[in-house]
Amino acid sequence: MPLDTLVELVNGWGVEPRRAGARSVVPPLADHVGRAGVPASVADVLTDSELIQFADTVFGIFASGGTAARVAAISGLLTRIDVRPDLTLEDGDVRRRWWADADDALLAAALLALRAQLSDEDPARLGVCVDGGCADIYIDVSPAGRRRFCSVTCQNRARAARYRRTRRSAP
């Protein structure tokens, strides 16, 4: 699963991101699940309630504090689902694939993407937006790796709030 799709799914369906952002409706399902990297047979029958459950599970990984907790969460979830590595030959090319039970395919796709992110990249780059009115998750791909907000919108809102606070407290 592409990481930007993972982030969209969690922020679109997750209970906590929607509560914090005051978003009562979820996005159109078909637009998003098509990019989730699961077979069409799985994507076509996904329901909003299944996606909410999925989003809340993955949100829990982002919300757990620190790399050790996230690694434990991902490892724990991987042991509970039916997924195995696979190898295929497609048009003469050897490809790394994985197989998952249909019920577990979406979560498996997300866990394998996060497993790669944590092991191959800086594991500290997962986060939940620190803005008070937002709980959207993000994966920091900036060169500096010091991101704390989900978006420029939240960053600017926090900056404006801080500016107002300092002006108020000035003599």
Ligand SMILES: [Zn+2]
């Ligand atoms: Zn935010």
